[in-house]
Amino acid sequence: MATHPGGLTTLAPAVEVRDLVRSYDGRAVLDQLDLTIAPGEFVALLGKSGSGKSTLLRALAGLDHDVTGTGELAVPANVSVVFQDSRLLPWARVLDNVVLGLSGDAAEKGRQSLAEVGLAGREKAWPNELSGGEQQRVALARSLVREPELLLADEPFGALDALTRLKMHVLLRKLCEAHQPAVLLVTHDVDESIVLADRVIVLDEGRIVAEERIELAAPRSPADPGFAAIRARLLDALGVSL
Numbered sequence: 385m386a387t388h389p390g391g392l393t394t395l396a397p398a399v400e401v402r403d404l405v406r407s408y409d410g411r412a413v414l415d416q417l418d419l420t421i422a423p424g425e426f427v428a429l430l431g432k433s434g435s436g437k438s439t440l441l442r443a444l445a446g447l448d449h450d451v452t453g454t455g456e457l458a459v460p461a462n463v464s465v466v467f468q469d470s471r472l473l474p475w476a477r478v479l480d481n482v483v484l485g486l487s488g489d490a491a492e493k494g495r496q497s498l499a500e501v502g503l504a505g506r507e508k509a510w511p512n513e514l515s516g517g518e519q520q521r522v523a524l525a526r527s528l529v530r531e532p533e534l535l536l537a538d539e540p541f542g543a544l545d546a547l548t549r550l551k552m553h554v555l556l557r558k559l560c561e562a563h564q565p566a567v568l569l570v571t572h573d574v575d576e577s578i579v580l581a582d583r584v585i586v587l588d589e590g591r592i593v594a595e596e597r598i599e600l601a602a603p604r605s606p607a608d609p610g611f612a613a614i615r616a617r618l619l620d621a622l623g624v625s626l
């Protein structure tokens with residue numbers, strides 16, 4: 385907790401990145417990057433292929449042992465990660481996948497999480513009995529049952545069809561409102577970023593080149609002129625001219 389001179393109390397940031405450099409074979413793919421994410425803030429990260437999005441996410445997740453780098457990086461102790469593929473263990477039933485490694489009343493918490501993602505009654509199913517969307521729901525339940533302060537998501541809906549993706553947007557918003565993790569969502573889908581995030585940032589060659597704070601009222605609709613204006617600016621930052 386920090387107190388400003390004016391007397392306002394602010395929480396310490398959930399993520400604080402300063403001067404972050406990450407290089408593969410001497411080539412910097414993150415270039416003196418600065419990023420702060422507030423507790424409970426939902427940040428979406430856009431960028432062309434190869435701009436460094438996954439490298440940043442892996443750095444925040446502590447999964448980047450194959451890369452050299454410098455800079456300061458502070459994240460909470462309790463971080464969950466969701467990927468494009470659900471990465472469920474095929475030999476473990478759905479509930480066991482959700483609670484793996486948890487202690488205490490894990491089964492009950494796992495059941496509650498599965499109910500939250502709309503999978504009550506599927507506890508005993510095997511992962512291969514579920515659709516791709518359902519498997520991603522299990523992955524979300526597995527992340528959120530751990531009550532993370534930071535949720536990192538690398539294109540979690542990238543492999544899903546358009547309709548399932550829209551349903552997952554509604555679900556993720558609901559889950560984030562209930563659990564209030566800070567979120568960093570990597571996506572290629574500009575509309576997805578505007579629908580979900582409090583703030584959208586655009587990465588290019590390892591630097592943040594644009595930032596939009598999204599203050600549109602819910603439900604956010606791509607038909608809204610304000611939505612279209614933000615989309616146009618983000619596409620411009622991505623080098624797409626309409």
Ligand SMILES: Nc1ncnc2c1ncn2[C@@H]1O[C@H](COP(=O)(O)OP(=O)(O)OP(=O)(O)O)[C@@H](O)[C@H]1O
Pocket residue numbers: 408409413431432433434435436437438439440450
């Ligand atoms: N293990 C690695 N070894 C060498 N270079 C790598 C490695 N991983 C990533 N890179 C390079 O680092 C750069 C950034 O990659 P990164 O995966 O972070 O981009 P990205 O924005 O997530 O791309 P995409 O949208 O295609 O997933 C790319 O040029 C990539 O080729």
